[in-house]
Amino acid sequence: MTEQPLLRLRGVTKTYGAGPASFLALKGIDLDIEQGEFVAVMGPSGSGKSTMMNILGCLDTPSTGSYTFQGVHVETLTRDQRALLRRYQLGFVFQGFNLLSRTTALENVELPLIYRHEPKARRRIAALEALEKVGLHGWENHTPAELSGGQQQRVAIARAIVSKPSVLLADEPTGNLDSKTSREIMELITGINRQSITVLMVSHEPDMAAYAGRIIHFVDGCVDSDVLNPEAPR
Numbered sequence: 001m002t003e004q005p006l007l008r009l010r011g012v013t014k015t016y017g018a019g020p021a022s023f024l025a026l027k028g029i030d031l032d033i034e035q036g037e038f039v040a041v042m043g044p045s046g047s048g049k050s051t052m053m054n055i056l057g058c059l060d061t062p063s064t065g066s067y068t069f070q071g072v073h074v075e076t077l078t079r080d081q082r083a084l085l086r087r088y089q090l091g092f093v094f095q096g097f098n099l100l101s102r103t104t105a106l107e108n109v110e111l112p113l114i115y116r117h118e119p120k121a122r123r124r125i126a127a128l129e130a131l132e133k134v135g136l137h138g139w140e141n142h143t144p145a146e147l148s149g150g151q152q153q154r155v156a157i158a159r160a161i162v163s164k165p166s167v168l169l170a171d172e173p174t175g176n177l178d179s180k181t182s183r184e185i186m187e188l189i190t191g192i193n194r195q196s197i198t199v200l201m202v203s204h205e206p207d208m209a210a211y212a213g214r215i216i217h218f219v220d221g222c223v224d225s226d227v228l229n230p231e232a233p234r
Contacts, residue, residue, distance in 0.1 A: 004071050005032040006166065006198055007056060012065035014051050025051040027221040028065070033200070035166075038193040038232070040209035041202050043218030049202050050171070052218070056200060057090055057169045058082040070166075087115055091160030091197075093189075095172035097152045099144045105131060105155045106140040112163045130158035134188060150181035154188065161192060168192060170201040174208050186211045190233055 014026040026048045033039055033056075043049045054060040055067060058074060061082075067074045069085065077085065091112075099108050109127040118126070131140055134154040144152050153173060160168055170189060174182035182205075190211050193199045203209045213232040217225045 004068065006035040006070060007031070007033040008066075008068045009052075009055075009062075010066045010068075012052075012055065012062045012067060014048075014055065014060070015063045025221055026055075026062075029223060031216075031223065031226075033198065035198055036193070036196050037214055038190065038199040038212045039201070039214045039216060040212035041200065041216050041218065042204065042206075042209055043224070047218040048221040049218040053169060053171060053200065053202055056167075057092065058086045087112070088163070089166045091163065091165035091168045093153070093156050093160050093168065093170040093173045095175035097144070097149075097156045097176075099152055099155055099159075101144050104141045104143055105136060105147065105158075108144075108155055109158045109162050111159060116163065126162050127158070130162040131155070133161070134158045148181075149177050150184060153177065153181075153185055157185070157188060157192070161197070165197065167198045167200065170199065172202055172204065174203070174205065182208060187233075 009029050009031040012026055012029040013024065016023045016025055029052060041049045041053065051060070055062055062075055069089070074082065074085065106127050109130050110123045113123040113126060128140065131137065134157050136151065136154050136158065139147065139151065147155065173189065174185050177185060186208055189199060189201070201212060209215050210229065210231060211233060213229055215227055215229050216223060
C-alpha cells in the first residue's frame with residue numbers, strides 16, 4: 001500500500017458568489033505535497049494561488065472536491081476541528097508581519113502557545129528558543145516599532161514555528177522587504193525547511209521562488225505548470 005502524501009487535493013473547486021455574479025476561482029485542482037517539500041506557488045493576481053493556499057491552510061473550504069491532511073478529509077471537519085488542525089499542525093507567515101504592536105517580540109511569539117493553553121514557563125522557554133533560531137537573541141523585549149522590517153518578519157517566523165508545525169505557509173513573506181533582507185529571510189525559511197518542516201510559499205518574485213525545490217504556476221484557476229527546481233539550495 002502506497003503511503004499517502006502529507007497534503008492531497010483532488011478535484012478541488014472554489015466558487016464565490018451565486019448565480020450570474022458567481023466566480024469560479026479554482027477549476028478542479030489535483031495536487032500532492034509530500035512531507036518535507038519546499039513548494040513555491042506563483043501566478044498573476046486572480047489566478048487562484050491565494051485561494052488554494054487558504055484551503056490548504058484550513059482558512060477556507062472547497063466548494064467541491066476533497067482535501068486530505070495526513071489522510072484526514074479536511075472538507076468534512078467542523079469549523080472548530082479545522083481551527084484545532086491549524087493550531088497544532090500549521091504555521092503562518094504573512095507579508096504584513098501581523099504582529100501585535102503594543103507587545104514585545106517575546107509576547108508575540110508566545111501567542112500561539114497561549115491559544116494552546118501551554119503553561120507560562122513552558123511558553124517562555126519555547127518562545128526564547130524560537131527567537132534564538134531566527135537570530136533575535138537579545139531582542140526579546142523590543143516592540144515591533146523598535147524593530148526593522150526584517151526583524152519584524154523574523155519575529156513573525158518565530159511565532160509561526162514556536163508550536164513546531166508540520167507545515168509552514170508563507171504568503172509573500174519578502175513582499176515588504178529590500179533585496180538583501182529578502183535573501184536573509186529566504187535563507188532562514190530554507191533552513192526551517194531542512195528541519196523537516198514542509199514549506200508552502202506564495203510569491204510573485206522569481207528570485208525568491210528559486211529557493212524552493214518545486215515551483216507551481218497557477219493561471220485562471222488551474223495549475224499551468226508544476227516543475228522541480230534542480231537549482232534550489234540544498
